[in-house]
Amino acid sequence: MDFMNDFETKVRNTVKDYKLATKKDKIIVACSGGKDSTVVLYLLKKFGYNVEGLIIDLLIGKWSDDNLENAKKFCKEQKIKLNIVNIRKEFGCSICHIRMGIQSKKKLNNCMICGVIKRWLLNKKSREQGGTKLVTGHNLDDEAETLLMNLFTGNPELMLGFGPKRNCPNKKFVHRIKPLFFCTNDEIRKYSKAKKFPVLYDPCPCSHGAFRSDAREFIAELEKKEPGTKEKLVRNFLKILPKLQEQIKLGVTGRRSEGAKKENLKTEKLETRQHCAVCKEPTMNELCKRCELIKILGLARAK
Numbered sequence: 001m002d003f004m005n006d007f008e009t010k011v012r013n014t015v016k017d018y019k020l021a022t023k024k025d026k027i028i029v030a031c032s033g034g035k036d037s038t039v040v041l042y043l044l045k046k047f048g049y050n051v052e053g054l055i056i057d058l059l060i061g062k063w064s065d066d067n068l069e070n071a072k073k074f075c076k077e078q079k080i081k082l083n084i085v086n087i088r089k090e091f092g093c094s095i096c097h098i099r100m101g102i103q104s105k106k107k108l109n110n111c112m113i114c115g116v117i118k119r120w121l122l123n124k125k126s127r128e129q130g131g132t133k134l135v136t137g138h139n140l141d142d143e144a145e146t147l148l149m150n151l152f153t154g155n156p157e158l159m160l161g162f163g164p165k166r167n168c169p170n171k172k173f174v175h176r177i178k179p180l181f182f183c184t185n186d187e188i189r190k191y192s193k194a195k196k197f198p199v200l201y202d203p204c205p206c207s208h209g210a211f212r213s214d215a216r217e218f219i220a221e222l223e224k225k226e227p228g229t230k231e232k233l234v235r236n237f238l239k240i241l242p243k244l245q246e247q248i249k250l251g252v253t254g255r256r257s258e259g260a261k262k263e264n265l266k267t268e269k270l271e272t273r274q275h276c277a278v279c280k281e282p283t284m285n286e287l288c289k290r291c292e293l294i295k296i297l298g299l300a301r302a303k
């Protein structure tokens with residue numbers, strides 16, 4: 001088999017092995033206009049799933065304009081419905097203005113702010129469109145970086161949700177799936193280029209300075225010395241994850257240390273997500289992360 005077939009088989013097997021979706025699902029693919037979301041949208045349509053695209057126009061100048069045009073062009077060619085959400089219509093200004101306003105009051109990095117806003121919008125809009133699954137284009141490189149970052153920052157809550165799918169009993173939470181979970185950045189780029197998809201390969205101009213770039217460089221160094229490290233990191237963590245989840249739930253070795261009790265509480269909270277006091281979207285705290293940011297911004301128009 002050649003590379004193209006191998007790649008498609010890998011994605012098909014991830015969907016099948018992890019039971020990510022069925023033909024009855026209405027799948028909403030979070031599009032950015034970039035290679036990952038374009039490739040996953042293309043493949044899910046090719047595999048016969050009921051898919052629609054959803055793009056958030058962040059209004060990051062020419063970069064956003066070009067990505068939006070590319071996504072429209074691709075969806076038109078592939079006869080896929082594309083839903084467009086304009087950040088100005090939702091928040092009254094571009095992501096850059098939201099970001100600058102928040103950063104004038106609190107030191108938070110660009111992607112952290114943008115990620116919170118995007119996740120909030122994607123969940124809400126995909127649910128409103130009747131989506132039963134929300135696909136993101138996260139790949140193996142993204143996951144290895146996230147894993148390391150969560151380890152470095154000691155963020156076990158987030159590590160417990162690691163994997164190609166994220167379910168939640170809260171009915172307002174659209175199940176998130178990642179069919180490209182085991183595909184590397186290089187493989188996706190190669191596939192996208194071979195297919196001549198209309199995508200930008202330039203990174204977002206606002207992504208600089210993030211802790212993620214450090215994690216990326218660190219993994220790239222390891223990968224150079226020991227090829228396959230990235231994949232081993234992700235696969236090995238997936239192997240120990242069920243035991244980790246179980247131990248945190250029970251309290252390590254039965255001696256419920258303070259730390260274990262704390263983690264246990266967090267896990268219980270995760271499983272019984274409630275709704276944000278302001279916007280009524282799913283959250284495990286009183287306010288969702290989006291509304292916490294809006295509070296910092298001092299905007300009174302949080303809905």
Ligand code: SF4
Nearest residue numbers: 111114115204206207
């Ligand atoms: S790279 Fe960061 S700032 Fe740019 S779109 Fe992604 S999350 Fe937003």
Ligand SMILES: [Zn+2]
Nearest residue numbers: 276279288291
């Ligand atoms: Zn909220």
